[in-house]
Amino acid sequence: MRDRQDALETELSRQVDRLIRERSPSRGRPGSSLEDRAYSAALAVRSLREPAPPRKHYSTHLRRTVGTPLATVKLQAGLVRWAVIVVVLAVAAGGVLFALSFRPNPAEKFLTLMEATARDPVAAGITGYTGVLFDSCRNQEFEVFYLAPDKWFVRGRDGNEYAGRNGGRTWSFHRDPVYAEVRDSGASPPDSYWEQWFPNGLGNVVAGLLGPTRVIQSRGQGTLQVFAASPEVRLGPRGVIAGRPARALLRLSNLTLGDDRTHWVDESSGLLLECEGVGLDGADSHIGYVSLDLTPPADLSVFEPVFPEGTVVTRVQAGALGELAARVGISVREPVGLPANWTLGLPTLSIREEPPDGDKAPVALWRLAWSYRPEGGILSQLPELPGYWFLVKGAWLEVEVTNASPQDLGPGEPVELGPGVKGVFLSGGGPYSQRTLSWSVGGLRYRLCSDAGVPGSEGLSLEFLAEAARSMLAGD
Amino acid sequence: MTATFRVAGACQSRGRRRLGRPPLLERALNGDRDALEEICQATWRALYSFVYWRVQNREDAEDITQETYARLLRAAPRVETRDGALLGLLRTIALNLTRDGWRRAEVRGPVVPLEQAERVPHSPGDDEAARSAQRLTVRAALDRLPNEQRMVVELRLLEGFSIRETARITRKTEAAVRSLQYRGLQKLGDLLNDESGGDGLAR
Numbered sequence: 001m002r003d004r005q006d007a008l009e010t011e012l013s014r015q016v017d018r019l020i021r022e023r024s025p026s027r028g029r030p031g032s033s034l035e036d037r038a039y040s041a042a043l044a045v046r047s048l049r050e051p052a053p054p055r056k057h058y059s060t061h062l063r064r065t066v067g068t069p070l071a072t073v074k075l076q077a078g079l080v081r082w083a084v085i086v087v088v089l090a091v092a093a094g095g096v097l098f099a100l101s102f103r104p105n106p107a108e109k110f111l112t113l114m115e116a117t118a119r120d121p122v123a124a125g126i127t128g129y130t131g132v133l134f135d136s137c138r139n140q141e142f143e144v145f146y147l148a149p150d151k152w153f154v155r156g157r158d159g160n161e162y163a164g165r166n167g168g169r170t171w172s173f174h175r176d177p178v179y180a181e182v183r184d185s186g187a188s189p190p191d192s193y194w195e196q197w198f199p200n201g202l203g204n205v206v207a208g209l210l211g212p213t214r215v216i217q218s219r220g221q222g223t224l225q226v227f228a229a230s231p232e233v234r235l236g237p238r239g240v241i242a243g244r245p246a247r248a249l250l251r252l253s254n255l256t257l258g259d260d261r262t263h264w265v266d267e268s269s270g271l272l273l274e275c276e277g278v279g280l281d282g283a284d285s286h287i288g289y290v291s292l293d294l295t296p297p298a299d300l301s302v303f304e305p306v307f308p309e310g311t312v313v314t315r316v317q318a319g320a321l322g323e324l325a326a327r328v329g330i331s332v333r334e335p336v337g338l339p340a341n342w343t344l345g346l347p348t349l350s351i352r353e354e355p356p357d358g359d360k361a362p363v364a365l366w367r368l369a370w371s372y373r374p375e376g377g378i379l380s381q382l383p384e385l386p387g388y389w390f391l392v393k394g395a396w397l398e399v400e401v402t403n404a405s406p407q408d409l410g411p412g413e414p415v416e417l418g419p420g421v422k423g424v425f426l427s428g429g430g431p432y433s434q435r436t437l438s439w440s441v442g443g444l445r446y447r448l449c450s451d452a453g454v455p456g457s458e459g460l461s462l463e464f465l466a467e468a469a470r471s472m473l474a475g476d
Numbered sequence: 477m478t479a480t481f482r483v484a485g486a487c488q489s490r491g492r493r494r495l496g497r498p499p500l501l502e503r504a505l506n507g508d509r510d511a512l513e514e515i516c517q518a519t520w521r522a523l524y525s526f527v528y529w530r531v532q533n534r535e536d537a538e539d540i541t542q543e544t545y546a547r548l549l550r551a552a553p554r555v556e557t558r559d560g561a562l563l564g565l566l567r568t569i570a571l572n573l574t575r576d577g578w579r580r581a582e583v584r585g586p587v588v589p590l591e592q593a594e595r596v597p598h599s600p601g602d603d604e605a606a607r608s609a610q611r612l613t614v615r616a617a618l619d620r621l622p623n624e625q626r627m628v629v630e631l632r633l634l635e636g637f638s639i640r641e642t643a644r645i646t647r648k649t650e651a652a653v654r655s656l657q658y659r660g661l662q663k664l665g666d667l668l669n670d671e672s673g674g675d676g677l678a679r
Contacts, residue, residue: 006651009651009655009657009658012654012658013639013654013658016632016657017639018533019533019633020632020636020638022533022534023533023535024531024533024535024536037662037665038658038661038662038664038665039661040665041661041662041665042532042633042661043530043531044610044614044664045614045629045630045633045661045664046532046633046634047529047532047607047610047611048611048614048615048634051525051528051529052528052533052534054524054534054537054538054541055534055538058524058538059517059521062516063512063516063517132640237534242638242640243636243637243638290638290639291638291639291640291641291650
C-alpha cells in the first residue's frame with residue numbers, strides 16, 4: 001500500500017517536473033480521477049504565473065510548416081506551375097543555406113563550453129557533485145556521485161546495478177544475471193553508457209553531436225552500424241532541469257530513422273542535464289537529472305570498487321598481443337591476408353577466477369580478444385533507403401582465443417581447416433548478419449567473427465574466414 | 477503582402493456578415509500562401525496564449541497551435557462560419573485537440589463539433605475575465621491549504637524549484653516534500669472541484 005502511494009507521489013512529482021521545464025506530460029501519468037484532479041490542480045496553480053513565450057522564431061517556423069500541406073493541394077491543381085515554383089524555391093533555399101553555412105552557429109558556444117569543461121572541470125567550476133538521474137527506459141532512478149577530475153559512481157536505487165570510474169580503472173556490476181567486471185587502465189572504454197553524465201564524457205558527447213548520424217540496424221543475429229552524413233546542431237529552447245537553467249541542443253539529420261536526440265545542457269557549466277528523443281522502436285525516451293547538487297560528495301568510499309560477497313569478478317587488462325598471450329602461457333599468430341587499410345584494435349585479456357566446485361580445484365578462465373577494422377569505412381547504399389549514401393563501419397573481424405569450453409564449437413557447417421583440425425562455420429543468414437568460424441586446437445577454442453557486409457560493400461566470405469584461420473594455424 | 481485580414485470583426489464593420497467560408501480561408505484553400513500567412517500572422521499569438529492557458533507548458537502549446545492550423549485546412553471544406561469567426565473556429569479546434577487527449581490516452585472533456593465554433597467564447601475580453609476569475613479562485617483555494625502544503629506547492633509550481641531544492645528550503649526530506657505536494661494538490665483539486673460545482677476547472 002505504501003509502495004503504491006510512493007509510486008503515485010513520485011509520478012505526480014515527475015509530471016510537475018515536466019511542467020516546470022515547459023514540457024508536455026509524459027505518457028505514464030496516473031489515470032485515476034483522483035490523480036487527474038491533482039494534475040488539473042497543478043495546471044491551475046501554474047496559471048497564476050505568466051505564460052512562457054514560445055521559442056524564438058516560432059512564428060516563422062509556424063508559417064512555414066503550416067504552408068506545407070497547402071503546397072501539396074496546389075501541386076495537384078497545377079503541377080507544372082508549382083514545379084517551376086518549387087525549383088525556384090529550391091534554388092533560393094540552396095542560396096540561403098550556402099550563405100548560412102558561413103555564419104557562426106549559435107549552438108557552438110555551448111559546444112565550446114562543454115569541451116572546456118571536459119578538458120578542465122575544476123577550471124570550469126566543477127569540483128564535484130551528487131545527483132539523481134531518471135532513466136525512462138528502465139523506469140528507475142540512479143544516484144550519481146562525481147569528484148573532479150576523473151572519479152564517478154552511478155548506483156541504481158534498487159541496488160541491482162552500479163558502475164564507476166576511478167582514474168583509468170572502471171568497474172561495473174549487474175545482479176541479474178550476475179556479472180562483475182573491473183577494467184584496468186587502458187582497457188576501459190572511454191564512451192561507456194554512463195560517461196556522458198560526467199565532465200570526462202562531454203568531449204564524446206560533443207563529438208557525437210557533431211559527428212555523423214549513427215543508426216544501428218538489427219538484422220537477424222547481427223547488428224550493423226550505419227553512419228549517415230549531414231547532421232546539424234541547432235540551439236533549441238531554454239528550460240529548467242533539476243532547478244538549473246538549461247539550453248536544448250537539437251541535433252537534426254536528413255534521416256527519418258530516429259536516433260536524433262535533444263540534449264539539454266547546463267547553461268553555466270556545460271554539463272549534460274538531460275537527453276531525450278524517440279528510439280528506433282518509436283517510443284519516447286529520456287534520461288536526465290531530477291536533482292543535481294554541485295557539492296562534492298562527502299563519502300569518498302563510493303569511488304572504490306566493492307562487490308557483494310562471493311561475487312566472481314572478471315578482470316580485464318589491455319596490452320600488446322604477444323605480452324597478453326604470454327601471461328596465459330600461449331603464443332598466437334595474427335591472421336594474414338586482411339585488406340591493407342585494416343588496423344589492429346587494442347587487445348584485451350579477461351580473466352575470471354572460478355570458485356572451487358566440489359573436489360575440483362579453482363580454475364582461471366580467460367579470454368584473449370582483439371579485432372581489425374578498416375580505417376575509413378565503406379561507402380554503401382541500403383536498399384530500403386535508396387536516396388542516401390552511408391559510411392558503413394560495420395565491417396570488422398574479431399578474433400578470440402579462450403580456454404573456456406574448448407570443445408564446444410556449437411552448431412554449424414563443418415569446415416576442413418588442416419590436418420586433424422575441423423572448424424564449424426555459422427552464418428546468421430541475410431545480408432547484415434554475423435558469420436563465425438570456430439575451431440579447437442591444443443585445448444583452446446578459437447573463433448573468428450565478422451559481419452557479412454551490406455549490399456554494395458565488401459563482405460567477409462566463408463573462404464576469407466577459412467584462409468584467415470589457416471594462416472593462424474600455420475606451423476602447428 | 478497586402479494586409480487585408482483583421483482579427484474578429486474587421487469584416488463585420490463593413491456590414492458584410494454572411495454565412496459561408498471566410499474569403500481569407502477560401503483564398504488559403506485555393507493555394508494563396510499570402511492568405512495563409514496572414515491568417516497565421518494575425519491569429520497565432522492569441523491562439524498560442526489560449527492553448528498555453530489550458531496546457532500550461534510550452535511544448536504542448538506550440539505543438540497544438542501548429543496542429544490547429546493544419547486541422548483548419550483539413551476541416552475548412554466542410555466549415556460554414558462567419559467572416560469574423562475564424563479565431564473562434566481556431567480556438568474550437570485547439571480546444572478539441574487539448575480535450576481529445578493530445579499526447580495522452582485519456583479523454584479530458586467533451587469534444588465540440590466544428591460546426592458549433594461560435595459557442596466557444598473568443599472575445600479577448602471574455603478570455604481575460606475568465607482567467608482573472610480563475611486566478612482569484614485558485615488563489616483563494618491555495619490560501620485554504622495547510623501552510624506546509626501551500627508552501628511546497630508554491631515553491632514547486634510557481635517558483636520552479638526541484639524536489640531537492642524544495643526539501644532544502646523547507647528543511648524536510650525529499651520524500652516528505654513529495655508527499656506534501658501530492659496531498660496539497662489533491663486537496664487543492666477537491667477545493668477547486670467543489671468551487672466549480674463538480675465540473676472541474678474551466679479548461
